Amino acid sequence: MIEVQHLCKTFRVARRGAGFGQALHSLFRKDYAEIRALDDVSFSIQEGEMVGYIGPNGAGKSSTIKILSGILVPDSGSCIINGRVPWQDRISHVREIGVVFGQRTQLWWDVPVLDSYELLRDIYEVPEVVYQENLEEFTDLLNLSELLKTPVRQLSLGQRMRCEIAASLLHNPKILFLDEPTIGLDAVSKLAVRKFILKRNQFHHTTVILTTHDMQDIEALTKRIILIGRGKILLDGTLEDIPGSHGNMEQAMADLYRDYGI
Amino acid sequence: MGLQYRAAALAGISTQAFWGGMEILMFCAFYRADPSAFPMSLESTSAYVWLQQAFLALFMGWVMENEIFESIQNGNIAYELCRPIGLYRMLFVRSLAYRLSRTVLRCFPILLIAAFLPSPYGISLPPTPAAGMLFLPGMALGLFVSVAFTMLIYSLAFFTISPAGIRMVALSALEILSGSILPIPFFPKGMRRVLEILPFAAMQNVPLRIYSGDISGYEAIRALSLQAFWLVVLVGTGVILMNRASKKVTLQGG
Amino acid sequence: MCGLRLYKRYFLIQVKSAMQYKTSFLLTTIGQFLTSFNVFLGIYFMFQRFHAVEGFTYSEVLLCFSITLMEFSLAEAFFRGFDTFSGIIGNGEFDRIMVRPRNEILQVLGSRIELTRVGRFFQAVVLFIYGIMKSHVLWSWDKVLTVLFMLIGGTAVFSGLFLIYAAICFFTLEGLEFMNILTDGAREYGKYPISIYGKRVLQFCTFVIPYALIQYYPICYILEKNSSWWYPFLPLLSAMFLIPCLCLWKFGVYHYKSTGS
Numbered sequence: 001m002i003e004v005q006h007l008c009k010t011f012r013v014a015r016r017g018a019g020f021g022q023a024l025h026s027l028f029r030k031d032y033a034e035i036r037a038l039d040d041v042s043f044s045i046q047e048g049e050m051v052g053y054i055g056p057n058g059a060g061k062s063s064t065i066k067i068l069s070g071i072l073v074p075d076s077g078s079c080i081i082n083g084r085v086p087w088q089d090r091i092s093h094v095r096e097i098g099v100v101f102g103q104r105t106q107l108w109w110d111v112p113v114l115d116s117y118e119l120l121r122d123i124y125e126v127p128e129v130v131y132q133e134n135l136e137e138f139t140d141l142l143n144l145s146e147l148l149k150t151p152v153r154q155l156s157l158g159q160r161m162r163c164e165i166a167a168s169l170l171h172n173p174k175i176l177f178l179d180e181p182t183i184g185l186d187a188v189s190k191l192a193v194r195k196f197i198l199k200r201n202q203f204h205h206t207t208v209i210l211t212t213h214d215m216q217d218i219e220a221l222t223k224r225i226i227l228i229g230r231g232k233i234l235l236d237g238t239l240e241d242i243p244g245s246h247g248n249m250e251q252a253m254a255d256l257y258r259d260y261g262i
Numbered sequence: 263m264g265l266q267y268r269a270a271a272l273a274g275i276s277t278q279a280f281w282g283g284m285e286i287l288m289f290c291a292f293y294r295a296d297p298s299a300f301p302m303s304l305e306s307t308s309a310y311v312w313l314q315q316a317f318l319a320l321f322m323g324w325v326m327e328n329e330i331f332e333s334i335q336n337g338n339i340a341y342e343l344c345r346p347i348g349l350y351r352m353l354f355v356r357s358l359a360y361r362l363s364r365t366v367l368r369c370f371p372i373l374l375i376a377a378f379l380p381s382p383y384g385i386s387l388p389p390t391p392a393a394g395m396l397f398l399p400g401m402a403l404g405l406f407v408s409v410a411f412t413m414l415i416y417s418l419a420f421f422t423i424s425p426a427g428i429r430m431v432a433l434s435a436l437e438i439l440s441g442s443i444l445p446i447p448f449f450p451k452g453m454r455r456v457l458e459i460l461p462f463a464a465m466q467n468v469p470l471r472i473y474s475g476d477i478s479g480y481e482a483i484r485a486l487s488l489q490a491f492w493l494v495v496l497v498g499t500g501v502i503l504m505n506r507a508s509k510k511v512t513l514q515g516g
Numbered sequence: 517m518c519g520l521r522l523y524k525r526y527f528l529i530q531v532k533s534a535m536q537y538k539t540s541f542l543l544t545t546i547g548q549f550l551t552s553f554n555v556f557l558g559i560y561f562m563f564q565r566f567h568a569v570e571g572f573t574y575s576e577v578l579l580c581f582s583i584t585l586m587e588f589s590l591a592e593a594f595f596r597g598f599d600t601f602s603g604i605i606g607n608g609e610f611d612r613i614m615v616r617p618r619n620e621i622l623q624v625l626g627s628r629i630e631l632t633r634v635g636r637f638f639q640a641v642v643l644f645i646y647g648i649m650k651s652h653v654l655w656s657w658d659k660v661l662t663v664l665f666m667l668i669g670g671t672a673v674f675s676g677l678f679l680i681y682a683a684i685c686f687f688t689l690e691g692l693e694f695m696n697i698l699t700d701g702a703r704e705y706g707k708y709p710i711s712i713y714g715k716r717v718l719q720f721c722t723f724v725i726p727y728a729l730i731q732y733y734p735i736c737y738i739l740e741k742n743s744s745w746w747y748p749f750l751p752l753l754s755a756m757f758l759i760p761c762l763c764l765w766k767f768g769v770y771h772y773k774s775t776g777s
Contacts, residue, residue: 011776066776071614073773087773095617104608110533122525123616151536273694280697284705284713291712292562295569426543434550443558450564 001207002045002068002175007077009038009063037063038074039231047174048205050197052222054212054253056262060231061211065177068209070094082174095124098168102180105160106167107152113163114148117170124171131170138166141196158189165193169200175207176200182217194220215249229262275371282315282376286383301447301454304382306474310445312376312385313470317401319364321408321466322442327360331429334419350504353416357409389475396482400469403489407464410496411436417500420507441467447476461492519622526626534631545635552585552636556643559707570712571741577708578647580735583663584706585640587670587730588699593633595675597624599699601682602689604628610772620769624682651739659738662748669751670730674699676761677725683761686768702727709735726754 012032037060045051055061066072067079070086070093079086086093100106107116121131139145142162152160165181178197182190198221200206210221218225219239227235235256239245244252289307293300302310314321330353332338376385388394415432419425437443440462446454457463468485471477477485534541559581563574572580592599604610604627613623653659681695702725705713710721710732721727729750737747 063776066611069615071611071773072776090614091617091619094615097615099612099615101608101612104612106612108529108533110536111529115529115532119525119529122522123618125617273690273692277693277697280701281704284701287713287717288705288708290714291569291708292566296566299565301565424539424543426540427546430543430547430550434547434554438554438557443554444561448565449561453561 001047003080005042005078007038007041007074009074011035036231050208050222051224052210052218053226055228059228096174098173099177100168100181102183109153112149126171157184158186178210180212229260234260278315279375282311285311302476306476308382309385309474310470316369316372320361320405350501393475397473400472404465404469407493413500417503440465464489464492530629544632549635552639575647575650580709581707582640582644588703589633589636590671591674593630595678596630597628598678598682601685605685662734665751666734669754672755673730673757676758679761679765683764683768686772726757729754
C-alpha cells in the first residue's frame with residue numbers, strides 16, 4: 001500500500017554567522033550548508049497497519065511525512081501509495097489521506113466547529129449520508145456534542161484536538177498521518193483519542209502513521225516501529241525489538257538514541 | 263539588525279525612491295499646466311518631496327508603537343510607573359529612539375540617489391549657508407513636535423477603552439494637515455494661512471521648506487519660534503494629561 | 517461540488533468570522549475610507565489651484581480616480597489571500613492547503629475575503645457619480661460598456677499583481693516591499709491619468725504592466741480625447757496579463773514542492 005524505496009532529500013540552508021562582521025559579510029554573499037534530511041529511506045506499510053515513526057528532532061520525520069502527503073518532492077527514490085505517486089497526483093492522492101498536525105489547526109478559528117466540518121464536507125465532497133453517519137459516530141465516541149456549536153478559539157487544547165481528529169476522518173481517508181496528536185492533552189482526552197483511533201483502525205482498516213515523542217501513545221497504538229535518525233532508517237520492527245522496552249520506555253528510548261549516536 | 267535584511271533594505275529604498283520620483287513627476291505635470299499657479303519653485307518642491315521620503319520615519323504620525331498601546335490597554339504600563347524616571351520623559355525618549363533608528367539607515371541612500379538626479383528632479387545643497395544652518399534646528403524641533411503629538415495620543419489612550427479609533431482619526435487628520443498629502447503652500451490661500459499657524463505645520467513643513475530656501479530670513483526665524491512655541495504647548499499639555507492618567511492607573515490598578 | 521459553489525461556502529464562512537469582530541470591522545472600514553478620502557482631498561486642493569493637467573479637468577480626473585479605486589478595492593477584497601500570502605506560507609497554512617483535494621488557487625482565494633474594502637468601493641462609486649454629474653461626457657451604451665470592461669480588466673490586472681507577489685513569496689520572504697510599488701503605487705498614482713507622468717511612464721504602463729490599458733486609453737475613449745474605436749477593448753486584452761502571472765505562480769508552487777518550506 002505504501003511503498004517507499006531509496007528516498008533521498010537534501011536541503012540547502014543559508015548560514016549566517018553571529019556578530020557584526022558576519023552580518024556585513026552576509027550583505028554581499030550568502031553561505032549555504034547542505035543538510036541531508038533523508039538518506040536512502042525505504043520501507044513498506046500494508047493497509048490497516050499502525051506504525052510509529054519515531055526519532056529525535058531533525059531526524060527526517062517531517063520530511064518523510066511531507067513526501068508521503070505529496071507536499072514535497074524527493075531528490076531521488078520512489079514512493080507509491082495506493083498506486084499513485086503522491087506529488088504527481090496531488091488531488092486524487094490527497095483525497096484519500098487525513099493529516100493531523102498537533103500544533104496547527106485545520107479548523108476555522110472564529111466560527112463554530114460544525115461550520116468547519118460542513119466546509120470540510122464540501123471540500124472533500126463527502127456524500128451527505130456518509131457525513132451524517134460519521135458526524136454522529138465521532139460526536140458519540142469523542143464526546144463532541146457540546147463542542148460543535150462553540151467557536152474553535154474558545155476551546156481548550158484537549159477539546160480542540162478531539163475536534164481535529166474527528167475533522168481529519170470525516171472523509172473516510174484510507175491513511176491517517178498523526179503528528180503529535182496528544183501533545184498537551186490531559187489524561188482523559190489522551191485516552192479518548194487513543195481509543196478512538198484504535199477503533200477506527202479496527203473497523204475501517206485505516207492505516208495510521210504516528211509521529212510522536214510520547215512513548216505511551218506508541219505503546220498504546222502501534223505494534224510496529226520505524227526509527228529514523230540523521231536521515232537513515234535505523235530500526236524497522238516491533239516494540240519488542242527495543243532493548244529495555246519492558247521496563248521504562250523513556251529510558252529505553254534514550255538508551256537507544258545514544259546507542260545509535262543520534 | 264538592519265544589516266541582516268539586505269534584500270529588504272534595498273527593496274525599501276527603491277520603493278521610497280519610486281514614490282519620491284512619481285510625486286515629482288506629478289508636480290512637474292501640474293507645473294507644465296500652469297507655472298504661475300505654482301506656489302513654490304519646482305526645485306523647492308522636488309527638494310521637499312525627497313526630504314520627506316528620506317525622513318519619512320521621523321515625522322510620520324503612524325510611527326506609533328503598538329507595544330505601548332497594548333501595555334496601556336492591559337495595564338502593564340503600571341510597571342513603568344514604578345521606575346524613577348517620569349513616564350512622559352521615558353516614552354518621549356523611547357519614541358525618539360524608535361524614529362531615529364528607523365531613519366538612520368534609509369535617509370542617506372535616498373538622499374544620495376536624489377542628489378544625482380538632474381535638476382529640477384533632484385535635490386541640491388541649500389541655496390544659502392543660512393538656510394543650511396537653520397535647517398538643522400528646524401528638523402530637530404520638527405521631530406520633537408511630532409513626538410510630542412504622539413505623546414498626546416498615548417495620553418488620550420489612557421482614558422478610552424479603544425484607542426484604535428482615536429489613533430485612526432488623529433492620523434488621518436495629521437496626514438492632511440501637516441503637509442504629507444500635499445505641501446502646505448499648495449492649499450488655497452485662506453487655508454494655507456491657517457494651517458501654517460497650527461502645530462501640524464511645525465512638524466515637517468517648516469524644516470523642509472527652510473532647506474530649499476522657500477522660507478528664509480526673518481520668516482524662517484519666525485517659523486522656528488512658532489515651532490518652539492508649539493513644542494512647549496504640546497509637551498506641557500502632554501505632561502499634564504499623562505500625570506492625570508498615571509494617577510488614574512495607580513488608583514484603579516490599571 | 518463545483519468550484520463556484522465551494523467559493524460561496526468560503527465566502528459565507530468568512531463573513532461569519534468577520535462578524536465576530538464587528539468593532540474591528542467597522543474601524544478598519546472607516547480607516548480605509550479616511551485614507552482614500554485624504555487622497556481625494558489632495559486632488560481637490562490641487563484643482564483649486566490648477567484648472568487642468570495635461571488636458572484633463574477636475575471632473576475628468578475624478579472619473580479616472582474613482583474607476584481606478586473601484587478596480588483596486590475589488591481586487592483587494594477578493595484576492596486578499598494573495599496579497600497576504602507571506603503570512604499564509606509563514607504559518608503553515610499553505611501546507612494545509614496542499615493537503616486538501618481542491619485547486620490551490622481556489623483555496624487561497626477562499627481563505628481571505630476582505631470585506632472592509634467595501635468601504636473604499638462605495639466611496640469610489642460616490643466619487644464616480646459625482647464625476648459623472650460634473651463632467652460633460654455624453655454617455656452612450658458603448659461608453660458604459662467601456663467602464664464595465666475597465667472594471668473587469670482592472671480587477672484582473674491588480675489581481676495578477678497580487679499573484680506575482682504571492683509567487684515571489686515561494687522563493688523568498690524578504691525584500692517584498694518593492695511589490696508595493698506595483699500595487700499600492702498603482703492605486704496611489706493611478707489617481708491621475710497615467711499620461712501626466714511622462715512618455716516613458718506611459719510606455720512602461722502600456723507594454724510592461726498594462727495599467728494604461730485599464731485606465732488611460734479607455735478613459736480617453738470615454739472623454740473623447742484623441743482615441744480610437746478599439747480602445748474600449750484594451751482592458752479586456754489586459755486581462756491576459758493574468759496568464760504570465762499564473763505561470764509564475766505555478767512555477768512558485770513547483771519550487772515550493774522541491775525545496776520544502
